[in-house]
Amino acid sequence: MAQAIDTTYENAVARRRNLRKLWLAFLLFPAMAILLTFVFLPMASAVWYSVYDWDGLVRGEFVGLANFQEVLFDARNNKFLINAFFNNVKVFIALMIVQNGLALTLALLLAREPKGYRFYQIAFFLPVILSTVIIGFQWKLFLNPIFGLVNTLLRNVGLGDWAMPWLGLPETALGSMILVNAWHWVGFPTLVFLAAIHRIPKDLIEAARLDGASEWMIARDIIWPLMAPAVTIIVVLTFIGSFNWFEIPYIMGGLEGAPAYSTDMLGLLFYRTAFGSVSAGNSDFGTGSALAVLIFIFIFTFSTIATRYLTSREVELS
Amino acid sequence: MSTMNKKSGDLGTWLMHIFLGVNAVIMLYPIIMMALSSFKTNKEIFSSPFSLPQSFSLDNFAVIWNETNVPRYFINSTIVTGLSVLVLLVVGTMAAYALSRYKFKGNIMISLFFLSGLMLPLRLAIIPLFIQLKTLGLVDNLLGLICIYTAMSLPATVFIMTGFLRSLPSELEDSARMDGASEFRIMVEIMVPLITPAMVIAGIYNAVPIWNDFFFPLIFIQSPEWKTLAQGLTAFFGEYSINYGVLYAGLTLAALPIMLVFIVQSRRFIAGMTAGAIK
Amino acid sequence: MATIELRDVTKDFGGVQVIHGANLSIEDNEFVVFVGPSGCGKSTLLRLLSGLEELSSGEIHIDGERVDHLPPARRGLAMVFQSYALYPHMTVFQNMSYALKVAKKSKQEIEAKVHAAAEILQLTELLDRKPKALSGGQRQRVAIGRAIVRDPKVFLFDEPLSNLDAKLRVQMRIELTNLHQQLQSTMIYVTHDQVEAMTMADKIVVMRNGHIEQVGAPLELFNKPVNKFVAGFIGSPAMNFFQGKIISANEGAYEAQLDNGAQFKFKTKAGLLNAEDKIDLGVRPEDLQPNQDGSGKIVGKATAVERLGAQTYVYLSSPIKESMIIHHAGDLDVQSGEEIEVSFNLESCHLFGPDEQRIEFDG
Structure with missing residues (x-):
């Protein structure tokens, strides 16, 4: 009898443990399966594909690093690659200054909770929620050289000389697109910065004020160092966003980076290489994959370095 | 940044409000223009781009709905x-x-x-x-x-x-x-x-x-x-590349639902959209 | 109606043993308090009993039946948590009836049981409220009510009063004791507060570092602590300890000297102690008094004096910088900085040997 009770006991414990394992598997399996199938598998395949020759959708023979060589050193591709890369660099620098600089200023002002604080928050954030497609087309209409609102406005206020085909000139096209992007996104860093400022204990700022610090000194010496984590995130997100930039130039300048490739980006070049276009010729999955792998390595390396560096200057708010 | 200086008192506050206000106008005006233009005919858009539409006619929206x-x-x-x-x-x-x-x-x-x-x-x-x-x-x-x-x-x-x-x-x-x-x-x-x-x-x-x-x-x-x-x-x-009224109506229609939800639920939207960036 | 027995119960978390072979029997209808400093394993022991943690080895029997393989709800226990753990999105009624709902009891039965429990705890008015709208004391009562409706064999309490303010705590202490009288069921109560243990328990279980140090009735622990730890833990203010050593041992007759100079003689079993053995003499603050004819005298300088009228506490520092405290019933006119002589009677003292175990005086 005593023996029988003991086995019941062992079985019951084992059953409970198995049930728990089953339950955990049930919770985790769907998410892991989806992520593996549609994110990890394609990411790994991209590397795999880049070392093969491709004929349309059919994989050809193993070619080693030939695709990489073609992307980097082939005279024709190479010209496009360098042009697009430096355009992306310009976008990153310009967005850091215009978009994030403005966002920081707005956040510092909003942090003082002026009258209309809620209204300003909503106004600045409103474009953020809209699709890039809407923003892109809307501004394309506004920037139309003849009847676009921008030029009409300039003519109406007596600045007719300034009216120009903004998106048609290589000198102004990229700048215009960057400003449109800044207009679209500025609310996002503004509110991230604002949230970071609000997390700084009010006592700290009050104490600095009692010590006789000016508002400018408070911003520079107290707020700026303590909002460092938010700055890190915004810098890294801006970096990734700039080098993945696709929608605005695609909609406003087209797949070939019009005018005269002055708005060409790595994203557009990748799309053309992979799926074919006038300049890039037929669709080529091999060189396309190689280009994707290179872009990924570049973004990953630099965002990791930037995160490391920026995190090291963060101060913990205990 | 000089607008941050509290010692300049009222002037500083004024400058701050002007700066914020101008920015708010820059953010909102294009969206309002998009919405207003969606009620205009092509002729109106060319002749009086900045004025209110002559009538809030839904013709452009009808084109989108029907065609x-x-x-x-x-x-x-x-x-x-x-x-x-x-x-x-x-x-x-x-x-x-x-x-x-x-x-x-x-x-x-x-x-x-x-x-x-x-x-x-x-x-x-x-x-x-x-x-x-x-x-x-x-x-x-x-x-x-x-x-x-x-x-x-x-x-x-x-x-x-x-x-x-x-x-x-x-x-x-x-x-x-x-x-x-x-x-x-x-x-x-x-x-x-x-x-x-x-x-x-x-x-x-x-x-x-x-x-x-x-x-x-x-x-x-x-x-x-x-x-x-x-x-x-x-x-x-x-x-519809030449029918501007219809284009504006299309954009407005596309933007409308998400904008309405945002205006009603702005707090949650802002919390939601910035959730990934704020620890 | 339940007896509980723990047999060689152990628990380890990732290789670190936190309960070392606990053995304990609890009688039916007993109010048992697990007490000890934080990290002593008292809460873990309660959680093992409840089934929220799995045993590493050993057995638990309730009413003679082995239960350690059963999930919590099938052990016939109910638990009141430190934070009350009321479901914030449910009303008081829903909170109290949740267990019955899970057990698929009929609507009438649920209604009847919840109302009966609410009656006992004066919660009837509050049944439709959410926990957020209740005061701390009311939440506490709902947590208890939630346990009562299940009609458990044993109630488990995990530091249930620690979130209440001092006044409410005293009141709830009395209410809980009354409830125990009324319900006539076994209760196990975990606390780090020895006052709660002394006032509420039929039986106290003192724990330290995963070991059960002593099990006994409150006054038994107070009068005969088995070791130095229990002696220091039970009683407030805590017992004074004086270090010393045996200077002569002769067939059960011993002579000892404290480091502060006081000497005393005592008898106990022969061979228990040897000359040069280190000893500790424990003297309760109530037993260390000025102006009395004691068997040992110590001079100390008052470092602080608390005169409360009906009683006086004096903090003293002996010549060798031992600190001690005396508790005098009534007023005592001592000024801080003053030197006074205090003495103790050996019969009311507690002697601990080199292994910190109690040594019983003979005669």
């Missing part, structure tokens, strides 16, 4: 966004629940697995993804988009939900266990109801970019009947 595929795109976007977010929240919350509420071997490894998914830009894997979906018969199919969006947004969702679920006291769970509730019941009846606000935040965080995306449809959808709103607008722009 274009925009309503269809709208439905497609709703289906894709709705189902993606639903699956995301269910599957993501389940995984987050396991990771945040149970100690087990491999917990840290699986957490890292999800975390590393945050750093993979799926756009760059578009070629293998295309071949993969083609094999599965999911190209030119809304289900394909749903799969992609769900997978792409899962890491962030798991990350956000884990944070919220961790903050729940474990005594609640113990208490329900003492009350005899099964693990499933504890999750569904006790814990999940307590994180509904977090689910709304995670939902918005995912829904807005999915609704707005046009990169993946651009590559995966070809048939007009399966196009999403953002993608469909590009086709629509080609078709």
